[in-house]
Amino acid sequence: MARSPSVVMIGGPPDGGGGARWGMIPARPARSARSARPARKPLERLPMIPPAHDPRPPRCSRVEMTEIVLPSHANNLGTAFGGQIMSWMDVAAAVAAARHARRVAVTASVDAIQFLAPVHRGDAVVLRSEVTYVGRTSMEVSVTVDAETLLTGQVRRTVEAFFTFVAVDEAGRPVPVPPLAPETDEERARFQAGAARAAERRGRRPA
Ligand SMILES: CC(C)(COP(=O)(O)OP(=O)(O)OC[C@H]1O[C@@H](n2cnc3c(N)ncnc32)[C@H](O)[C@@H]1OP(=O)(O)O)[C@@H](O)C(=O)NCCC(=O)NCCS
Numbered sequence: 174m175a176r177s178p179s180v181v182m183i184g185g186p187p188d189g190g191g192g193a194r195w196g197m198i199p200a201r202p203a204r205s206a207r208s209a210r211p212a213r214k215p216l217e218r219l220p221m222i223p224p225a226h227d228p229r230p231p232r233c234s235r236v237e238m239t240e241i242v243l244p245s246h247a248n249n250l251g252t253a254f255g256g257q258i259m260s261w262m263d264v265a266a267a268v269a270a271a272r273h274a275r276r277v278a279v280t281a282s283v284d285a286i287q288f289l290a291p292v293h294r295g296d297a298v299v300l301r302s303e304v305t306y307v308g309r310t311s312m313e314v315s316v317t318v319d320a321e322t323l324l325t326g327q328v329r330r331t332v333e334a335f336f337t338f339v340a341v342d343e344a345g346r347p348v349p350v351p352p353l354a355p356e357t358d359e360e361r362a363r364f365q366a367g368a369a370r371a372a373e374r375r376g377r378r379p380a
Contacts, residue, residue, distance in 0.1 A: 228354035270338035278338040306367020310347035
């Protein structure tokens with residue numbers, strides 16, 4: 174029987190008989206075939222990180238994050254725990270703050286959170302965040318949460334809130350962040366409103 178060129182026989186009996194009863198393994202391709210593999214693509218260049226104090230537009234901090242409500246995220250009514258949604262919001266806000274500052278930033282406060290509609294088990298939860306106002310070391314981050322019923326495509330706004338993050342150094346001390354450069358009328362309006370909200374928060378802080 175002619176032997177296929179793509180297989181090799183192993184462990185045949187001493188008399189050379191036995192054929193296919195003995196194990197067959199695929200033959201290793203010839204060295205020339207192996208070296209014909211396409212060359213590895215060079216690594217893409219990372220975008221340049223602007224100098225620390227250059228103003229940055231809100232779009233540089235924008236985050237969109239999607240989660241799904243699993244049984245472990247839901248209560249006995251089949252709706253998501255509020256704390257779980259808040260935890261996802263904190264992550265989305267932290268990433269936006271870090272994208273703006275390119276520093277470690279800690280959550281300093283969260284404005285009142287209202288849950289406007291329940292989020293059900295199996296829903297997708299779409300979180301969007303971006304920096305809306307910047308002080309010297311603090312950043313206000315807007316976070317919105319929409320719930321999407323995946324089987325129908327119905328989307329409803331579930332939560333909106335403002336988080337304040339403070340950029341800190343290795344010792345946890347506040348450090349300056351780059352200014353925010355709003356680009357659109359809406360972003361400019363939000364920035365001005367953000368300044369008023371920051372003043373209100375300062376007034377609420379314990380002395
Ligand atoms: C947030 C923290 C770094 C602020 O430190 P601090 O010494 O009080 O800072 P300062 O008083 O110098 O204020 C620094 C900035 O933070 C802002 N800030 C401080 N506390 C704030 C609060 N509760 N809400 C909103 N902004 C606050 C200030 O307005 C100031 O902003 P600006 O520089 O833009 O004007 C500090 O309180 C901290 O480490 N808290 C714990 C953070 C944490 O662990 N979060 C995770 C959840 S437990």
